[in-house]
Amino acid sequence: MATLGDLERAVMDLLWEHPEAITANTLRDLLSQRSSGADARPLAVTTVLTVLSRLEKKGLVERERSIRPHRYRAVTSRADHTAELMLEVLGSAPDREAVLARFIGTVSEGEAETLRKLLGRD
Amino acid sequence: MATLGDLERAVMDLLWEHPEAITANTLRDLLSQRSSGADARPLAVTTVLTVLSRLEKKGLVERERSIRPHRYRAVTSRADHTAELMLEVLGSAPDREAVLARFIGTVSEGEAETLRKLLGRD
DNA sequence: CATAAATTCTACGTCTTGTAGAAGTTCAAG
């Protein structure tokens, strides 16, 4: 897998917020709103298209080619994607448990509670 | 923070394995052994030095400039570094709990047990 | 078929990383 650039990330965030597949133009509009500073200038649609193609190649985005203005949507949910990334970072190191220890030491009490529930006993 | 390249990663791995600060030359030798394929050719020392400088700039490596062949060592342990990366990936998303749920669903039973202990009750 | 809309190609500047030679610095021995 890999890391995403800023624009790629912004596009993924929007796709994650929109479960229904959307068009490149819609995406461009959403991106414009989001980045509304005095610096304005919206991206060219081709820019958005290029980014979408790259994300598709990376397996993060799927597109429907059957309808004309193609529709794009994220392949996985943001939560799944993030969890996968975390596992990738955790890797298969010999010190996995040590890493988990450090990690657990940092989550909030509320999250710790959630984790306890999730871990239940079985 | 960021992601490390292959060589940067290899260097960090060696530094993590060697708690005592070591020299660039030692590192180069260790790297040579490690990558002993039929492809041989060891890296130039300057290459190792460049990588070390970059890692230093990134805050991952510290060097002692007082003694002549400078000594290098990792600033944090691998476990700490990895845990930090995981937290960075987890980020401050609104769906942190959902991410944790996915994440927990993937660890081994042994690790789950470790996590239960770490989370204790309080 | 002409045309507007949409998609794909091609391209370029910047940044990161692997790689290392050239140039400068330092220290110990003579």
Added chain:
DNA sequence: CTTGAACTTCTACAAGACGTAGAATTTATG
């Protein structure tokens, strides 16, 4: 102090990832 070897810093370049978008091509539709 001078010199030479060891060491470090500078400078450089190729390749790949990303942001960005114009040029060229494809596709419906009147």
